[in-house]
Amino acid sequence: MPKIEVLTKTFYQNIGRTYTDEQLEEILPSAKAELDGKDEEAGILKIELNDTNRPDLWSSAGLVRQLRTYTGKKPLFYDFFSNADEEFEYGNRIIEVDPNLKDIRPYITAFAVTGKKIDDTVLKDIIQTQEKLCWNFGRKRRSIAMGVYRNDLISYPVKYTAADPDTTKFIPLLMDQELSLREINEQHPKGKEFGHIVSGFPLFPFLTDSEGQVLSFPPVINSAHIGAVQVDDSELFIELTGTVHKDLILAASIVACDFADAGFTILPVKVVYPYETEFGKEVVTPYYFQEPASAELAYINKLLGMELSPDEAVNALKRMGVFAIYDNGTIFATVPEYRNDFLHPVDIIEDVMIGHGMEKFAPVMLDSFTFGRLTGEEEFSRKVKDVMIGLGFQEMMYNYLGSRKDYITKMNVDGSEYIQIANPMTENYEFVRASIIPSMMQSESVSGNAVYPHAIFEVGKVAFLDDDDNSGSVTRNTLGFLSADSDVGFNQISSTVSAVMFYLNKEYTLKELDDPKFIPGRCAVIVSEGRQVGVFGEVHPAVLENWGIQMPSVVCEIDLDLLMKDG
Amino acid sequence: MEIDVKSLHPLEIKVLLHVKESEQITAKRIISELGYKLGQCNQAFSWLAAKELISESDRINRRQYELTELGKAFNKIGFPAERMFNLLKEYGSLSLPKIAEMLGLDKSDVGSAFGKLSKQGIFGMNAEKMAEIREKILPPDILAARELVMRAVQGPLEEEQLTEDEKKVLQGISKKRGAAGAPFRLAEREEIIYALTPAGTGISKILKEKNITGEELGAVTQDMLADGSWKDKSFRSYSLNSPPSRVLLGRRNPYGEYLQWVKDKLASLGFEEFDGPLVENEFWNGDALFMPQFHSARDIHDVYYVKNPSHAKEIDQPYLDQVAATHENGWDTGSRGWGYEFDRDFTRRQVMRSQGTVLSAKQLPKAKIPGKYFGIARCFRYDQVDATHGADFYQTEGIVLGEDVNLRTLLGLLKMFAEEVAGAEEVKYVPGYFPFTEPSIEVHIKHPVLGWFELGGSGIFRPEVTKALGVDVPVLAWGLGIDRMALMHLGLNDLRELFTPDIESVRMRRGK
Structure with a gap:
């Protein structure tokens, strides 16, 4: 969710009255906004905006606009919008678009502002608006990037071209030497951050004026000259480039309305495309495209x-x-x-x-009658939990994501049934657990100080690969339990398994099992109604050693979904 | 120190009753007069001293002769000389090597014992160079040593209680520093002498008044019940306040218990539970919820992608076509749609379920009308794990379908949750934003403990969601943030704790 900062004094001045924090909190919901904090010393309010479909609210001016009308003030009118039927005067302010941009970054919208000197507050607001719009609405500049320039230095028409990244050079903001576009992507901090958006193309977007003076390399960085806006400038040129024409025009409209609210005069700009767009080959912006x-x-x-x-x-x-x-x-x-x-x-x-x-709006109680009901799996799980508790086991609950090391390496298994995350944040959460056993081993490995005997269980989900399923994997409700003490062994856990199966009313037989996490000859497959529903046995000392566990442990895992199905 | 006479052990009681003020209390005395074993004596003294009922009045050094391992062995099988004597008594005469062999002794030991006793005229050598007995009994020094060993088995021999003769014998058969094996060792021990404190005297009086003797019965035994020996005896009172020992038991995880309580609550309010797989695809995780495939709204659900297999084989029809058309142009939903080309490859991409609303969407095609559903679903987010974010966590979500549901019944539903699930007294509704509901409402509640906070998000599903999934009536969708209440319930303030693997911390955890 975007968060913005507004200057308290200007904010209330523009709304037309002052509110206490409590009063403000009462009207902010009309903009789906909430007071996130304040900095009394700097005179700043921090406000969080929750509606991602209302980018117009992500600026001081936009929020003021909403709160003014909500509290009964007259809405402002904007008289500079061209539309399909009417073009506003754009003078010599024309942008010519290079045909090569069609597959690179095809759209640009622009306007100029005049009539007032840029002060510190306005400049801060522009920067904030640019950030919020391009980051949240413009998908981190991929679909919308915005540049602001000193209009009085520009000779129209402006040329939006596709330039050779190696031979095209200029001095970018924050640098004092010429760099090629490719060098900017490699060396400039903004290039490193945003260069990837265009680096795959043979030519890069490039913005100059009619005399070849550089405005910017969109969507990455402005030039250090025309693109360096300062306090006391009185005419600005604002352009937005991107890939989604409608979003781009909307973003330009939002910025234009903000400037108009701050008392600036908006000067339209005409964009001339060599290719067709949704709004024609020539579009004068700001442009009103919305349908009633x-x-x-x-x-x-x-x-x-x-x-x-x-x-x-x-x-x-x-x-x-x-x-x-x-x-x-x-x-x-x-x-x-x-x-x-x-x-x-x-x-x-x-x-x-x-x-x-x-x-x-007064709340009204629902009056329709419906049956409340738990899933069959939930009811079965509860039965299982009751039995486990009767057997003296403590219920545990675990995370379902883990590392290769814990789930696979330490268990001495090949992990071929494990679902892997393609974009893990860290290797600690790279796999979905396909078995409860590693979770219980982890418990044992961090609980050497807990009084023995240890008897723990979990009824939880596991997911593992299964070619037959549409998704290539299945999720199962599973029971796992572990006992650790100096005298645990196969016979003991076999008794526990027997008690569990008896009270769940399930017949079963045991089959030999070859599984490296268990001691050979001291582990078994549980077969019930012809299905292999689980395994149990003495954990192999090699696995205990991998986990740093110093206590003999026995462990069992049973697929409850398989078990609860009738033969 | 306040002493409850019930907290006294019989061993303590008997000592207190036995000794008088200003008398010396020593282990020796208690052993001989009360028949305690040394260990019982030490226990009684240390307990009484800790309660300040007796205190140390003096310390003396005691010299004691105690049995060595060899001495203990001699007690069992006899001294070598004694064993030779008995052997020869039985066989008449034997050669020394034969004796050594039969008794399992070193030849040199046999030789020296023979030599010593020959001098005293007990043994002699006959013409065939065979040893034989010349007297009927062993010499007094060996008999004395034998007797001392037998006495020492009961406990060390106090030097001051020995006669001069006994001392002499003992000195001959005690281990000297660096010397070879001997049956005795001379040990010096410091002994503490205690005396009753004024408090001890006081307690002793109380014991007498209450007629407590220390002979009261302790645990009821099977034997007692069988032979009736408990009759005509009184039972010792136990101290009510001595700390009970710890019991390890089987029990629920309190977080699981809380989730179960929520489930039961919702079921009791007429909701039917749903559930689903952990791995989802973009279709159900986002597209079916009318979240445009390339819109920033999806930024708030940063998801984990599944690597293997990366895409589901297919998406259920007709829902795929209907949802795709809805995104593109609104289809029959009354919407203008998002106006972009729906990517049918992307929609099959697999993700870890990132929001419980997925289950609500999947329930729509099969839902009853009217119908109420809920699920507590494990969800996964691409988030830095910290006290307020887990890599996986539970979301509680649900839907209500009905011809007559509307915004005001939604508010009623939220009010019911606030009161029934959160125990809130005050409820506040504010407009919210969710990509799949319009209107959207957040419900804030005044919790008796936590104060005002957001209990959940809700709204009426957009027709783009419901119609594309075959539902023509309004559908209320809601989600409750119950983890915050769960943490409070459990006295925790870190989400990571809910899934801790630490056994002890789960054992000690309980709900409010």
């Missing part, structure tokens, strides 16, 4: 369990910053420029819910 959304009032009321009047529904949406009208049983909503999260009428319903006020 609608929901039947009856559906709204059915899902909310309410009987809202048309006015109540319309007003609720208004508090959410959504302009709506009611006509003939249906609420029609105009989607705000900075949002694109209305996929289904239910999305309108949620806004009605929040806008109407959660406190107005």
